[in-house]
Amino acid sequence: MRSSGHCDRSASRAATTEIESNVLSLDGAHVDQLPENCPLNPHKGMYHYQESNQRPGRQKTVKCAFCGKSFKSQFYMDRHMDLKHEDKLLSNATVCLADYCDVLHCQSQTPVACREEDIKHSQLRCRALFDRCFPIDADKRLHDFYLHHYCDTLSCRGAGGEKRSPFSQPYSSPADDAAPGGRIVLISVLVVFLIVYYAAMLYSRRETATRRDLRPLRNTRQAGLWSSILRMLPRGQNHHD
Numbered sequence: 001m002r003s004s005g006h007c008d009r010s011a012s013r014a015a016t017t018e019i020e021s022n023v024l025s026l027d028g029a030h031v032d033q034l035p036e037n038c039p040l041n042p043h044k045g046m047y048h049y050q051e052s053n054q055r056p057g058r059q060k061t062v063k064c065a066f067c068g069k070s071f072k073s074q075f076y077m078d079r080h081m082d083l084k085h086e087d088k089l090l091s092n093a094t095v096c097l098a099d100y101c102d103v104l105h106c107q108s109q110t111p112v113a114c115r116e117e118d119i120k121h122s123q124l125r126c127r128a129l130f131d132r133c134f135p136i137d138a139d140k141r142l143h144d145f146y147l148h149h150y151c152d153t154l155s156c157r158g159a160g161g162e163k164r165s166p167f168s169q170p171y172s173s174p175a176d177d178a179a180p181g182g183r184i185v186l187i188s189v190l191v192v193f194l195i196v197y198y199a200a201m202l203y204s205r206r207e208t209a210t211r212r213d214l215r216p217l218r219n220t221r222q223a224g225l226w227s228s229i230l231r232m233l234p235r236g237q238n239h240h241d
């Protein structure tokens with residue numbers, strides 16, 4: 001058991017949402033693959049156990065799965081957790097995820113006056129964080145992506161609670177250059193083209209062969225018909241008198 005101290009629940013929730021929705025949404029970025037010393041693991045968040053024991057109740061209430069009480073808002077539920085269930089803060093989950101809200105661009109960041117030195121400090125923390133969680137030697141592609149989308153985008157512009165989306169530019173890897181849907185359409189078009197091409201080739205070859213076979217036959221038939229007509233005519237009629 002431990003004390004939550006001054007770890008902001010709302011900011012921790014926002015950080016968890018950002019981690020689960022964006023950071024861990026990319027190929028190769030799974031929670032089980034995070035290094036042990038990476039704090040961006042929702043399961044290590046000090047409120048994880050308490051948060052996972054809250055359910056939607058009747059009439060838009062929030063229900064506590066520990067004791068069954070319902071609350072009309074998240075605010076009262078948070079207060080209930082602080083007052084009644086502090087024993088549910090697990091000793092192996094000690095990370096205050098709210099501490100990373102600055103580098104994660106959390107939506108619920110409290111508006112503050114922006115100072116350039118704070119931004120520089122956050123950028124250094126950001127780089128150290130993603131160096132640790134997504135080491136460059138493990139996956140350079142992911143490492144560079146996070147540094148670019150989270151750390152390089154930290155600036156006074158947009159600070160003060162305004163949400164900046166580091167994922168505004170779509171993530172792409174060489175394998176993703178052609179979307180799965182696009183690849184399927186491309187392959188289908190290629191298959192149809194090949195079928196039409198070979199069908200046309202086959203038809204053309206058969207047509208040529210048929211013509212070649214029919215030509216002498218036609219000539220023979222014409223020659224035969226003409227000789228029969230000539231034979232049927234009286235011999236004298238073959239010549240003009």
Ligand SMILES: [Zn+2]
Pocket residue numbers: 064065066067068069080084085
């Ligand atoms: Zn309770």
